[in-house]
Amino acid sequence: MTRTRRILTGFLVLVASSARVWAQDPLPSWNDGAAKKAIVEFVQSTTAQGSPKFVPAEERIATFDQDGTLWVEHPVYSQVIYCLERVPAIVKEKPELANAEPFKTVLTGDREAIAKLPTEDLVKIAAVALSGMSVDDFQAQVKKWLAAAKDSRWKRPYTDLTYQPMQEVLKYFRANGYKTYIVTGGGQDFVRTYAEKTYGIPPEQVVGTAGATKYGYDRSGRPFLTKEPKLLLNDNDAGKPEGIHFMIGRRPHAAFGNSTGDQQMLEYTAAGDGARLMMLVLHDDAKREYAYGPAAGLPDTRVGTFTQALYDEAKRRGWTVISMKSDWKRILAFEP
Amino acid sequence: MTRTRRILTGFLVLVASSARVWAQDPLPSWNDGAAKKAIVEFVQSTTAQGSPKFVPAEERIATFDQDGTLWVEHPVYSQVIYCLERVPAIVKEKPELANAEPFKTVLTGDREAIAKLPTEDLVKIAAVALSGMSVDDFQAQVKKWLAAAKDSRWKRPYTDLTYQPMQEVLKYFRANGYKTYIVTGGGQDFVRTYAEKTYGIPPEQVVGTAGATKYGYDRSGRPFLTKEPKLLLNDNDAGKPEGIHFMIGRRPHAAFGNSTGDQQMLEYTAAGDGARLMMLVLHDDAKREYAYGPAAGLPDTRVGTFTQALYDEAKRRGWTVISMKSDWKRILAFEP
Numbered sequence: 001m002t003r004t005r006r007i008l009t010g011f012l013v014l015v016a017s018s019a020r021v022w023a024q025d026p027l028p029s030w031n032d033g034a035a036k037k038a039i040v041e042f043v044q045s046t047t048a049q050g051s052p053k054f055v056p057a058e059e060r061i062a063t064f065d066q067d068g069t070l071w072v073e074h075p076v077y078s079q080v081i082y083c084l085e086r087v088p089a090i091v092k093e094k095p096e097l098a099n100a101e102p103f104k105t106v107l108t109g110d111r112e113a114i115a116k117l118p119t120e121d122l123v124k125i126a127a128v129a130l131s132g133m134s135v136d137d138f139q140a141q142v143k144k145w146l147a148a149a150k151d152s153r154w155k156r157p158y159t160d161l162t163y164q165p166m167q168e169v170l171k172y173f174r175a176n177g178y179k180t181y182i183v184t185g186g187g188q189d190f191v192r193t194y195a196e197k198t199y200g201i202p203p204e205q206v207v208g209t210a211g212a213t214k215y216g217y218d219r220s221g222r223p224f225l226t227k228e229p230k231l232l233l234n235d236n237d238a239g240k241p242e243g244i245h246f247m248i249g250r251r252p253h254a255a256f257g258n259s260t261g262d263q264q265m266l267e268y269t270a271a272g273d274g275a276r277l278m279m280l281v282l283h284d285d286a287k288r289e290y291a292y293g294p295a296a297g298l299p300d301t302r303v304g305t306f307t308q309a310l311y312d313e314a315k316r317r318g319w320t321v322i323s324m325k326s327d328w329k330r331i332l333a334f335e336p
Numbered sequence: 337m338t339r340t341r342r343i344l345t346g347f348l349v350l351v352a353s354s355a356r357v358w359a360q361d362p363l364p365s366w367n368d369g370a371a372k373k374a375i376v377e378f379v380q381s382t383t384a385q386g387s388p389k390f391v392p393a394e395e396r397i398a399t400f401d402q403d404g405t406l407w408v409e410h411p412v413y414s415q416v417i418y419c420l421e422r423v424p425a426i427v428k429e430k431p432e433l434a435n436a437e438p439f440k441t442v443l444t445g446d447r448e449a450i451a452k453l454p455t456e457d458l459v460k461i462a463a464v465a466l467s468g469m470s471v472d473d474f475q476a477q478v479k480k481w482l483a484a485a486k487d488s489r490w491k492r493p494y495t496d497l498t499y500q501p502m503q504e505v506l507k508y509f510r511a512n513g514y515k516t517y518i519v520t521g522g523g524q525d526f527v528r529t530y531a532e533k534t535y536g537i538p539p540e541q542v543v544g545t546a547g548a549t550k551y552g553y554d555r556s557g558r559p560f561l562t563k564e565p566k567l568l569l570n571d572n573d574a575g576k577p578e579g580i581h582f583m584i585g586r587r588p589h590a591a592f593g594n595s596t597g598d599q600q601m602l603e604y605t606a607a608g609d610g611a612r613l614m615m616l617v618l619h620d621d622a623k624r625e626y627a628y629g630p631a632a633g634l635p636d637t638r639v640g641t642f643t644q645a646l647y648d649e650a651k652r653r654g655w656t657v658i659s660m661k662s663d664w665k666r667i668l669a670f671e672p
Binding site: 058188189192206210213214215222223224233238241242245247249267271 | 394397471515524525528532538539540542546548549550551558559560561568569574577578581582583584585586600603604607
């Protein structure tokens with residue numbers, strides 16, 4: 001062996017072993033355990049040439065719920081806070097709303113009263129906060145809000161409150177040829193304003209609750225789209241597989257959620273042939289994040305939560321439940 | 337210069353000039369002319385680092401109408417033929433339709449009478465042919481039909497009737513980092529069954545007229561989606577930019593069409609900042625394909641055709657009209 005070849009061989013061994021080290025720990029924020037093992041085994045077995053579970057590159061689709069799965073949803077969804085904080089600006093534009101409920105209550109700033117507003121009232125507010133403007137104006141409003149708004153507990157922008165272990169999962173899937181999609185009950189246009197920067201997920205890979213838009217022209221003849229209050233896709237529960245078919249047209253091979261709103265997406269994923277991965281994030285870490293649902297030992301029947309029934313279904317079907325407390329070394333990137 | 341370096345340099349020059357030769361002719365089925373020049377200049381100027389018209393990779397979106405833009409639409413859209421040819425099977429399943437119009441007329445096989453059916457009747461037939469079954473069953477039905485059905489003029493499968501010059505455009509855009517989308521008035525689920533194989537366009541990049549689906553379970557508890565007769569997206573005219581926003585969430589940088597149904601998609605594309613390419617295929621080759629619309633010298637006011645008004649708008653706005661007769665060396669891949 002010549003000296004050059006020895007150097008070259010040494011170099012290749014070095015590259016190969018670095019690659020192996022990386023391959024051995026694609027998920028550094030995860031503790032060893034059943035959840036981490038399930039993810040790594042799924043990715044390895046579906047991407048290794050010759051594996052009986054091999055999935056061709058074009059069929060590698062992984063879908064992720066957002067609120068409570070990729071970022072903090074407790075105690076209130078960020079989008080709900082956005083809508084509530086838009087109310088003063090909305091009333092400025094439409095003064096007749098100042099004395100109409102539920103806008104009147106929101107304007108008082110009385111947190112307790114606001115927290116008690118029923119879902120119908122939040123829907124009324126959302127309809128005004130999320131439609132009636134051009135798509136461009138809406139995006140500008142959301143971006144401006146996101147740049148300034150802070151979560152009340154961590155005093156940080158909401159986009160900082162993503163789960164570091166899940167960011168690693170997104171990157172790990174993508175590094176192995178999976179297209180990662182957000183499939184959220186949240187507003188599609190809302191999430192699209194930050195998904196690329198926050199998760200590396202482009203707008204065309206965000207499936208969410210979506211309203212119609214209407215094409216028209218401004219005074220100079222320039223076309224633009226107006227957000228209408230007409231719902232096209234309610235991307236919750238059965239709406240998730242329906243939205244996945246509509247927007248993607250393929251069944252996911254992996255799906256991650258954390259609530260009853262994700263149950264049908266996981267069922268739909270599980271019903272496909274070959275290797276499928278179904279995972280649910282359990283919020284059981286009251287100290288580092290929050291504990292709610294079955295982890296809190298309380299029956300929780302609110303929409304969009306992890307009910308005991310879902311927990312039981314997961315166990316029965318062999319879906320993997322991720323314990324934030326024991327599976328995650330670190331939850332938020334900015335915390336130790 | 338050592339001998340080794342001379343060889344190496346010679347090799348690099350060879351590689352560079354092969355690359356240049358390829359770069360000089362990415363569109364071999366196109367004659368030199370304004371249309372080919374517009375495409376090549378657009379792609380080069382939007383992808384060259386440092387170009388004032390540079391478009392970042394993630395924003396490279398190009399949208400293509402299908403019928404009449406990527407494949408033959410004349411004299412009848414393939415999907416309409418599919419629906420008509422489904423009628424015997426439909427009536428077998430629902431015998432009560434045998435004596436109901438328009439099914440009765442279709443069953444006679446009287447081509448002249450069938451050709452005269454008004455649009456409302458075709459919509460009635462489409463509603464039954466394109467909904468009421470599971471998504472999986474529908475895909476199987478379409479695939480089976482496509483494998484057997486033949487166009488009446490060329491006696492070939494419909495999927496052979498794609499335009500070779502446009503196939504080259506799709507590949508050229510993709511080779512330069514553009515995501516290519518079909519944005520069709522045709523059925524989204526219909527086109528998705530063959531788009532990947534026929535155009536290299538995956539299901540998630542097919543935007544088309546789409547109905548709702550409904551999530552449910554079969555007797556064994558396995559979930560499935562049923563195609564409903566409820567229209568979610570009418571992807572024609574203003575529905576094209578609306579569908580693009582819904583499904584992609586970004587404005588295209590290039591859009592190709594051939595009819596009034598594509599007008600708003602091209603306007604919406606043109607209204608974006610920076611470099612934008614708007615092109616319309618003119619069917620003016622009666623010998624090799626068909627001549628209709630303004631090329632036929634006749635006012636043609638049918639829905640979805642290239643009207644004189646659209647031709648005039650294109651000229652006024654500086655959109656490029658592609659003459660099939662003079663811009664395309666070859667139209668169909670299997671012809672000389």
